[in-house]
Amino acid sequence: xxxxxxxxxxxxxxxxxxxxxxxxxxxxxxxxxxxxxxxxxxxxxxxxxxxxxxxxxxxxxxxxxxxxxxxxxxxxxxxxxxxxxxxxxxxxxxxxxxxxxxxxxxxxxxxxxxxxxxxxxxxxxxxxxxxxxxxxxxxxxxxxxxxxxxxxxxxxxxxxxxxxxxxxxxxxxxxxxxxxxxxxxxxxxxxxxxxxxxxxxxxxxxxxxxxxxxxxxxxxxxxxxxxxxxxxxxxxxxxxxxxxxxxxxxxxxxxxxxx
Amino acid sequence: xxxxxxxxxxxxxxxxxxxxxxxxxxxxxxxxxxxxxxxxxxxxxxxxxxxxxxxxxxxxxxxxxxxxxxxxxxxxxxxxxxxxxxxxxxxxxxxxxxxxxxxxxxxxxxxxxxxxxxxxxxxxxxxxxxxxxxxxxxxxxxxxxxxxxxxxxx
Numbered sequence: 001x002x003x004x005x006x007x008x009x010x011x012x013x014x015x016x017x018x019x020x021x022x023x024x025x026x027x028x029x030x031x032x033x034x035x036x037x038x039x040x041x042x043x044x045x046x047x048x049x050x051x052x053x054x055x056x057x058x059x060x061x062x063x064x065x066x067x068x069x070x071x072x073x074x075x076x077x078x079x080x081x082x083x084x085x086x087x088x089x090x091x092x093x094x095x096x097x098x099x100x101x102x103x104x105x106x107x108x109x110x111x112x113x114x115x116x117x118x119x120x121x122x123x124x125x126x127x128x129x130x131x132x133x134x135x136x137x138x139x140x141x142x143x144x145x146x147x148x149x150x151x152x153x154x155x156x157x158x159x160x161x162x163x164x165x166x167x168x169x170x171x172x173x174x175x176x177x178x179x180x181x182x183x184x185x186x187x188x189x190x191x192x193x194x195x196x197x198x199x200x201x202x203x204x205x206x207x208x209x210x211x212x213x214x215x216x217x218x219x220x221x222x223x224x225x226x227x228x229x230x231x232x233x234x235x236x237x238x239x240x241x242x243x244x245x246x247x248x249x250x251x252x253x254x255x256x257x258x259x
Numbered sequence: 260x261x262x263x264x265x266x267x268x269x270x271x272x273x274x275x276x277x278x279x280x281x282x283x284x285x286x287x288x289x290x291x292x293x294x295x296x297x298x299x300x301x302x303x304x305x306x307x308x309x310x311x312x313x314x315x316x317x318x319x320x321x322x323x324x325x326x327x328x329x330x331x332x333x334x335x336x337x338x339x340x341x342x343x344x345x346x347x348x349x350x351x352x353x354x355x356x357x358x359x360x361x362x363x364x365x366x367x368x369x370x371x372x373x374x375x376x377x378x379x380x381x382x383x384x385x386x387x388x389x390x391x392x393x394x395x396x397x398x399x400x401x402x403x404x405x406x407x408x409x410x411x412x413x
Contacts, residue, residue, distance in 0.1 A: 040262070043269050051272045090287050155276025162279035165287055184286065192314075193288035201280070 021217045024138075028216070031136065031143035041144040042151075049110045049145065049212075050152030054159065056109055057102060061160035064097060065089060065167025072168070073176050082176075086183035087190040089168035094191060094200040095256070098161035100248050103207035106153055107240035111215035114145055115236040118219025119229035127220075142216050149215070153208025154201055161200065199255045203248065210247060211240045298325060298344040299384040303358040303371075308339045309394025311360055311369045317343050319373045324349045327371060343371060343388075353378040357390035369394060 035041060072088040118141065121127050127137040165187075172178040191197065215236045222232035308330060317325035325345035333340050345352070355376030362369050373388075382388070 043266055046269045046272065047265050051268045054272065054275070094283065094287065152272075155273065155279070158276055158279040158283060162282050162287075165283075187287050191288050193284055197283050197288045 017221070020221060021213070024142075024217050024220060025213055027138050028142050028146050028213075031139035032147055034139050035143040035147070038144075041140075042147050045144045045148035046152055049114070049148040050156065053106060053109050053152070053156060056105055057156045057160050058163050060101065060105060061098075061163035062167040064101060064160075065093065065164030065169075066171045068092060068097075068164065069168035069171035069176070073172055073178070082172075082178055083182045084186050084190075085168070085172045085178050086165075086185075086187035089172070090165055090187040090191050091196060093161045093164040093168075094196045096248070096252070098164065099157045099200050099203040099207055100244060102157040102160045102204060103153065103211055103244040104241050106149075106156060106208070107211045107215070107237055107244065110149065110152070111211050111236050111240050112233045114149070114212070114215040115219040115222070115233045116229060118142070118145075118216060119222035119224075119232050122220065122222055123224040123226065123229055125224075138220075142220060145216055146212050149212025150205070150208050153211070154204045157200070157204035157207075195256075199251075202255075203251050206247060206251060207244050210243050214240045214243060297347050299347060299350065300328060300342055300344050301382050301384075301386045301388055302340055302342050303388035303391050304333060304336075304338040304340045305358075305360060305391050306338055306393040307396060308341060309360055309362075309369055309396055311341065311371070311394060315368065315370050317345060317371045317373065319349070319352075319375065324373070341371065350381065352382045354380050354382055354386065355390065356382060356388055357392065358388045359392035360394035362395070 068089045069085065072085050073082055076082045076085055076088065118127075121137075121141065127141065130137045130140060169180075169183060173180045173183050218232045218236045218239075222228045311327065311330065313327055313330055315327045316323045317327060325343055327341055328344040329342035331340050331342075332338075341358075343358075352373065353376040355378045357374045357376065359372050359374070360369055361372045376390075
């Protein structure tokens with residue numbers, strides 16, 4: 001009986017949270033239109049969310065590409081198909097690994113920072129203070145961060161993929177002796193600009209939207225204590241990562257199912 | 260950090276992101292390769308296209324000159340009609356050019372190979388290639404061989 005009540009409470013709370021998150025998203029989107037006048041606020045957030053994330057994205061992209069080159073080569077060479085190495089590296093990066101890994105890293109690096117910052121603003125009553133001064137915190141604080149995440153994510157994913165392809169090139173051509181021309185030609189033959197690259201970009205835009213939404217909302221909705229903020233930060237990383245992986249499956253089955 | 264430095268960093272970030280995107284489109288993707296928008300279309304009907312796919316290459320003498328843009332069934336005679344988009348640079352194919360569906364390697368992907376004829380007039384947009392050779396379906400071939408062998412024994 002008691003466990004049934006607990007389940008009921010959990011369901012009601014989840015639906016309430018979902019409702020709050022949706023209302024929050026709507027008012028943030030309205031705030032986004034209003035904040036376009038104060039462009040410098042957005043630039044500031046693109047720096048915090050995007051530029052400071054570049055290093056981890058570039059390094060991970062390079063290593064993921066190098067591992068793909070190494071593993072792909074070892075598997076393909078058994079079938080005498082090492083000439084397709086470029087295709088294997090490029091397709092796995094543009095379609096899946098680029099957008100997904102970037103989104104996971106983005107949630108860990110930028111998402112958690114967003115939640116902690118906003119949660120702390122709430123805990124120290126800065127948001128309430130803004131409201132006292134008739135400044136809408138959603139428009140002034142949330143909207144620029146939201147736009148920044150939305151803009152930065154596809155650019156970061158593109159960098160990840162490009163660096164990954166170069167990493168695969170470094171290992172495949174530089175170390176394992178695949179012909180450089182063959183590496184690039186097999187890639188250009190098999191990778192379609194619309195089917196593969198554009199769909200990858202669409203994926204990263206969707207992930208950027210979801211991760212930033214979750215991060216900003218968790219901060220805004222955090223219990224205003226130090227424990228609450230730490231819990232909200234953890235929740236951002238966990239929920240955002242799960243959402244990215246689940247969404248990735250849905251998008252993949254929508255985009256690449258009909259051949 | 261001063262506002263100028265901040266703006267500079269964000270500018271560099273956006274430039275790097277766009278550069279990565281254009282590198283993906285041009286170097287990794289096929290945007291820089293054969294431009295299919297500047298192409299003319301001819302059709303060819305086959306009895307059987309085997310495993311030919313849309314976007315399969317169209318080659319002449321082993322050089323890629325276009326792509327398969329559409330495959331459909333002719334409602335009249337139930338043959339497969341394959342639409343070929345051929346690069347405009349190669350607009351001097353004779354009208355008696357023949358088309359064959361070939362396989363690269365024993366198990367490789369299928370493509371359309373064109374063999375030029377000797378006519379003076381050239382193929383234009385919307386023309387039809389009359390001389391065609393269908394795909395070789397390996398299972399049918401083996402079946403026929405076994406059948407004729409069994410008949411020979413009997």
